Amino acid sequence: MSGPPPPLNRADSSKDHRPLQPSTLRQSHTPPSRPGSGDSQNSDVYPSITAIGDSFASESTPLILDDQSGPRSHGTFDPQSSSPPNGLFGGSTDDESESQDHGSNGGFFSSLSGNDDWKRWLSRRMRTTKMGHSSELAEQAGFRDTPFMYLAYYIPCLNWIQQYKWSYLQGDFIAAVTMASFYLPMALSLASNLAHVPPIFGLYGFIFNPFVYALLGSSPQMVIGPEAAGSLLVGTVVKSRVDSGGGDSEDNDILHAQICGVVGGMAGAMVLIAGLARLGFLDSVLSRPFLRGFISAIGFVIAVDQLIPELGLAALAEEEGVNHGSSVDKIGFIVKNVGETHKLTFAVAGVSFVIIMIFRELKRRLEKRFPGVAFFPDRFLVVVVSAILCWHLDWEDKGVEVLGSVKAASGGxxxxxxxxxxxxxxHIRSAMSTSFLIALLGFFESSVAAKSLGGSSIPGIELSANREMIALGTANLVGSMFMALPAFGGYGRSKVNKTTGAKTPMSSVFLSLISVLSVLFLLPYFYFLPKPVLSSMISVVAWSLIEEAPHDISFFLKIRGWTELGLMAAIFLSTIFYSLTLGMALGVGISLLLVIKHSTRPRIQILGRVPGTNRYENPESLDSRIEFIEGCLIVKIPEPLTFANTGELKARLRRLEFYGTSRAHPALPRIRSHDSNRNIIFDIHGVTSMDGSGTQVLEEIVREYRERGVRVFFARAPHHRDHPVWQLMDKSGIVDLCGERHFVNDVDAALRLTEYEDSVMTQ
Structure with a gap:
C-alpha cells in the first residue's frame, strides 16, 4: 500500500491548479480521437487521452485553445457550421473546407462577413443586448460573430438555401406533387363551399402564402394553406356583409373577394404585430379543452353546412334564407325538406364520401406495413374520375351542380x-372580431403542427414562436393583397409533406409553382367538377375534426375533469345553437379568466420540520406528521411577487396565522394563539423578481408585523446587494424595518436567531 501523497508546494500551486487525482468525471466525457490520429483501433470508443493537433488532451487541457491553426467547429457561432459539404448554393465540399479560411463560407452570402464600413454600420444598427452578450461569448471562444449570422437567424431562407443539396430535390418535388394532388381540389372546395368566394382565390392560398412562409418560417417541413375553420369564418363575414339579393352575380363575386382580402389582411397584420411584439408565449394561453371543443364544434358546423348541397337542397336553402341561420336551424330545414332531395346529387356525394373514407381507413391500417400506400392520390383520382363522368354522362343537365368557370372575380x-x-x-370594422379569431385559431393550429413535426431537419434552424408569428403574418398579409384565403399550418398536410420525402422548405416553393401552373393552364378543366364531390371532401375533413373528441371526453371523465368538460360543452353548444363567433369568444373569455384566476392566486405555504431532519415541508402535501416550531410561523413564498399574485397575499397570510393551514374556512374562530406567531420567517428562495406593486404589498405586510411587535426574518434571500430583489427591499425600507441581520441563509439559521433573541429578551 502506497504512502500518503507528498505535500503540495504552495509556491507552485499558484501556477498549477490541477488536482492531485484527476477527475473521473472529465475522463468519462473525453471526446473520441480524431480520424487520422493514428489510433484507428479505438476510433469508436472514448479514450481517456485524446490527440489535439500535436499534443494530447488530458485533465489539465483547457477547454478553449488559443491555437487558431486548423479547421475547428464552434457550434452555432461557427461560420463553417452553417454550410454543409456539397452545398447547392455556395456550400463548400469536404476538401475545400479544409483549405478555406475560418471565416469564409465559399458562397455568395459569405461576402457579408467582411469588414467593410457599411457592414459595420449595419452591425451597429441591428445589435441588441443579447447580441452584445453573444459577441462577448464568441470573443472568449476565439472567433468573431458576423451580422450575417444574426440575419440568417431571422430570415431562415438565408440558412437553408446555403445548405441545400441535390439529394433533397427529388423528395421535395415528390412531396409537392403529392400535396398538390390532395389539397388543390380541396382549396377549390373550401373557397366555393365554405368561404363563398370564387374558387380561384382558394388556389391563391397555395401560391403566395407557402412561398413567403418558405422564406421566413422556422419549421422547414410545415406547409401552410387554407384551412376549413378559417374558410368557414371568412364565409360568415361574407354572408353577414352581403345582401343575398343585392347586385348581380359578378358584382357579388368582386365584393366577396374584397371581403376575403380584408379579412386575410387583418388576420395577417394581427399575427405579424404580435410576432414583432414577441407575444409568441400566447400559444400556451388557451387550453386543450378549449381547442378541442371549438374544433369539434367547427367540424359539426361544417358537416351540417355540407349536408345541404350534398342533398341537392342548396337552391331551396337560399330561397328560405337558411344559410344565415345556426346549425340547429339548418338541421330543422334538412329534416323538413328531406323529401326534396335530388337523388343523383346525393348519390354522387355519398359514393365519393364512402370511397374517400374507405381509402382513408385502408391507408391508416396498411401504412405501417406498406409506407408507400400513403402516397396514393385517392382524392385526386376521385376528383378526376367524377369530372370525367360528369362531362361524359351530362350530369349538369340532370341537375347536378358543377363548379363552372374558374376565373378571377375581376377577370384578370x-x-x-x-x-x-x-x-x-x-368591411374592416365588421370583420375585426372575426379576423382576430382567424388569427388566433390559425396561430394555435400552426403551433401545434410545428411542434408535432419534431425538431428541424436543417442545422441552424430552430423553432421559434415569435418568428413563426412573423412568418405567418407576413405570408397572410402578402396573400391578402391578391385576395387569397387565409392560410395557416395544418398538421395533416405537413405530415403528408414530411412522410412523402420533403426535407426542406423547397417543397413549399414547388407547391407554389405547381399551383401557379394550375392557375395558368388547368382552370378550364375544373369546369365539370361536381360540387357534391367537393362537399363530400369537406365532409371528410369535418369527420376528422370530430373523431378525436370522444377520446378527450372519455379521458376527462376518467380523471373527473369537470371544469374541462364544462368548457368544451359551453363552446360546443354556443357554437351549435348560435354562431361560431359566440363560441370562440366565449371560449377565449373563459380560458383567459381561468388563466387570470390561476396567476392571481398566491401559492404561499406554511412549513414545518420533518421529524428527525433539518428539512422543512408543507404539511398539506405530506401524509407524515410535521413538527411545528413553537412561537414561529414559517411561510414559503415559491414564486415572484407581482401585482397579479399579491392582491390576496394579506388574506392568505392571515388565514395561515389563524389556522395554520390555507384549507380552513375563514368562518372558523381563531385556532392558533397570538404567541404562536411572534416570529414570522419568510422563505423567499423562489422570489426571483418583484415589481413595484408586489414590493409595496410586502412592505405593508412587514410594517404591520413590526407595529404588532412581531419579528420578521427572511431566509434564503439574495446575497448580492446588486440583485434586483435586494435593491427593491432595501429602497422600500423592508431591510430597515427588519434589520439586515434578519436576512439569513436558511430556515435553520433563522430559527437559531429567534432562539437567541428570545433568550436575550428573557434575561
Whole structure:
C-alpha cells in the first residue's frame, strides 16, 4: 500500500491548479480521437487521452485553445457550421473546407462577413443586448460573430438555401406533387363551399402564402394553406356583409373577394404585430379543452353546412334564407325538406364520401406495413374520375351542380389589391372580431403542427414562436393583397409533406409553382367538377375534426375533469345553437379568466420540520406528521411577487396565522394563539423578481408585523446587494424595518436567531 501523497508546494500551486487525482468525471466525457490520429483501433470508443493537433488532451487541457491553426467547429457561432459539404448554393465540399479560411463560407452570402464600413454600420444598427452578450461569448471562444449570422437567424431562407443539396430535390418535388394532388381540389372546395368566394382565390392560398412562409418560417417541413375553420369564418363575414339579393352575380363575386382580402389582411397584420411584439408565449394561453371543443364544434358546423348541397337542397336553402341561420336551424330545414332531395346529387356525394373514407381507413391500417400506400392520390383520382363522368354522362343537365368557370372575380389573374383601403373601411370594422379569431385559431393550429413535426431537419434552424408569428403574418398579409384565403399550418398536410420525402422548405416553393401552373393552364378543366364531390371532401375533413373528441371526453371523465368538460360543452353548444363567433369568444373569455384566476392566486405555504431532519415541508402535501416550531410561523413564498399574485397575499397570510393551514374556512374562530406567531420567517428562495406593486404589498405586510411587535426574518434571500430583489427591499425600507441581520441563509439559521433573541429578551 502506497504512502500518503507528498505535500503540495504552495509556491507552485499558484501556477498549477490541477488536482492531485484527476477527475473521473472529465475522463468519462473525453471526446473520441480524431480520424487520422493514428489510433484507428479505438476510433469508436472514448479514450481517456485524446490527440489535439500535436499534443494530447488530458485533465489539465483547457477547454478553449488559443491555437487558431486548423479547421475547428464552434457550434452555432461557427461560420463553417452553417454550410454543409456539397452545398447547392455556395456550400463548400469536404476538401475545400479544409483549405478555406475560418471565416469564409465559399458562397455568395459569405461576402457579408467582411469588414467593410457599411457592414459595420449595419452591425451597429441591428445589435441588441443579447447580441452584445453573444459577441462577448464568441470573443472568449476565439472567433468573431458576423451580422450575417444574426440575419440568417431571422430570415431562415438565408440558412437553408446555403445548405441545400441535390439529394433533397427529388423528395421535395415528390412531396409537392403529392400535396398538390390532395389539397388543390380541396382549396377549390373550401373557397366555393365554405368561404363563398370564387374558387380561384382558394388556389391563391397555395401560391403566395407557402412561398413567403418558405422564406421566413422556422419549421422547414410545415406547409401552410387554407384551412376549413378559417374558410368557414371568412364565409360568415361574407354572408353577414352581403345582401343575398343585392347586385348581380359578378358584382357579388368582386365584393366577396374584397371581403376575403380584408379579412386575410387583418388576420395577417394581427399575427405579424404580435410576432414583432414577441407575444409568441400566447400559444400556451388557451387550453386543450378549449381547442378541442371549438374544433369539434367547427367540424359539426361544417358537416351540417355540407349536408345541404350534398342533398341537392342548396337552391331551396337560399330561397328560405337558411344559410344565415345556426346549425340547429339548418338541421330543422334538412329534416323538413328531406323529401326534396335530388337523388343523383346525393348519390354522387355519398359514393365519393364512402370511397374517400374507405381509402382513408385502408391507408391508416396498411401504412405501417406498406409506407408507400400513403402516397396514393385517392382524392385526386376521385376528383378526376367524377369530372370525367360528369362531362361524359351530362350530369349538369340532370341537375347536378358543377363548379363552372374558374376565373378571377375581376377577370384578370393575380390582380393586386391593397386590402386596407378607405373604401374597405366598412368591411374592416365588421370583420375585426372575426379576423382576430382567424388569427388566433390559425396561430394555435400552426403551433401545434410545428411542434408535432419534431425538431428541424436543417442545422441552424430552430423553432421559434415569435418568428413563426412573423412568418405567418407576413405570408397572410402578402396573400391578402391578391385576395387569397387565409392560410395557416395544418398538421395533416405537413405530415403528408414530411412522410412523402420533403426535407426542406423547397417543397413549399414547388407547391407554389405547381399551383401557379394550375392557375395558368388547368382552370378550364375544373369546369365539370361536381360540387357534391367537393362537399363530400369537406365532409371528410369535418369527420376528422370530430373523431378525436370522444377520446378527450372519455379521458376527462376518467380523471373527473369537470371544469374541462364544462368548457368544451359551453363552446360546443354556443357554437351549435348560435354562431361560431359566440363560441370562440366565449371560449377565449373563459380560458383567459381561468388563466387570470390561476396567476392571481398566491401559492404561499406554511412549513414545518420533518421529524428527525433539518428539512422543512408543507404539511398539506405530506401524509407524515410535521413538527411545528413553537412561537414561529414559517411561510414559503415559491414564486415572484407581482401585482397579479399579491392582491390576496394579506388574506392568505392571515388565514395561515389563524389556522395554520390555507384549507380552513375563514368562518372558523381563531385556532392558533397570538404567541404562536411572534416570529414570522419568510422563505423567499423562489422570489426571483418583484415589481413595484408586489414590493409595496410586502412592505405593508412587514410594517404591520413590526407595529404588532412581531419579528420578521427572511431566509434564503439574495446575497448580492446588486440583485434586483435586494435593491427593491432595501429602497422600500423592508431591510430597515427588519434589520439586515434578519436576512439569513436558511430556515435553520433563522430559527437559531429567534432562539437567541428570545433568550436575550428573557434575561
Amino acid at each position: 389573374i393575380f390582380e393586386f389589391r391593397w386590402p386596407f383601403q378607405l373604401a374597405h373601411m366598412q
